[in-house]
Amino acid sequence: RGAEQLLINAVASYETQTKAPANVESTRGTTGLISTEFGLNAQLIVPRLIAPQLPFLNPRLVNSDFQPRTNFGLGLRYVTRTGYFSTTTYNASYGYSWKTKITNEQEIKLVDASYNAVSTEDAFEKVLDARPFLRQAYTSQFILASSYRYTYNQQVLEQRRQQIFFQGMAEVSGNVANALSRLGAGTKTGDQFYSIAGQRFAQYAKFDLELREYYRISPKTTSGNRIVGRLQVGVGLPYGNSAGGTLPYLRQYGIGGPNSIRAFAARQLGPGRYKPATTDIINNYYDQVGDLRLEGNLEYRQDLFPYVKGAVFVDAGNVWLVNNDPQRPGGQFNA
DSSP: OOOOOOEEEEEEEEEOOOOOOTTTTOOTSSSOOEEEEEEEEOOOOOOOSOOOOTOOOOOOTTTTSOEEEEEEEEEEEEETTTTEEEEEEEEEEEEEEEEEETTTTEEEEEEEEEEEEEEOHHHHHHHHHHHHHHTTSSEEEEEEEEEEEEEEEEGOOOOOOOOEEEEEEEEESHHHHHHHHTSSSSOOOOOOOOOTEEEEEEOOOEEEEEEEEEEEESSSOOOOEEEEEEEEEEEEEOOOGTTTTTGGGGOBBOSSSSTTTTTSSOSOOSTTTOOOOGGGGHHHGGGOBSEEEEEEEEEEEEEEEEEEEEEEEEEEEEEEOOOOOOTTTOOEEEE
């Protein structure tokens, strides 16, 4: 007691294209896409497990030298795509994290509840009317999730020349809400989806795996000359109250950008073989996302001179849809 930590984190980002590409139609005329994001998160970490005193629940960790923790979180995130839509997300979470070794960490979020309020511009509303498959992702809705994450990280062992990082996560959302709704606690909206307090809730299962391997060429621990490989796999399966549709906007996979497939701008690749018309690139950035992701990178990093590094890399990957969208031909994954 007395070793609690309160962490407060604020983020802000601004992205713009100074000019829309030639021969491209845009709701902003000759001005390119503008994206703004603000976020504020607070996390209270209590260095012990706070759990009900039940005979079948023993919060003590056997054979562990590390203190387990109880985590409480609150968050607010605002994202706007000027000329298209804005989203305001409120989040609250409660769960536990613990280590059994210095390289192993596990985290379980018993409650990870969010409400995503979406506001659309008239131009974007016309797009959603023409593409009903997209409307599910850009609808105000609850995300009532629980998740489990396991991390194995050898990077804390600095003397090792070969280091492995692995992280796996599973998340499910909407199952309890759907069960209660079917028992009469919820109501159905006009489009035959269950809702809570007049708002729809998302139902899906989501699984993510990431594997990274680092090999330091030099025996010196301070050397940055390394060969690095990374593999990412993500699967999102909408069902129940989200059956036949796609994941919520906040849970969809996008690909491209400086930390992904670097030959493409963010969300400018996929899904699958789908490619928007050349004259509609700006208006199509929002639908180049998917429910499945497969991505791999291999690179060689080299120290050039103090504070300057270089790299040679190869990237490959794509995203796909679980369900077919006639407006995005070739976007569905077919084994």
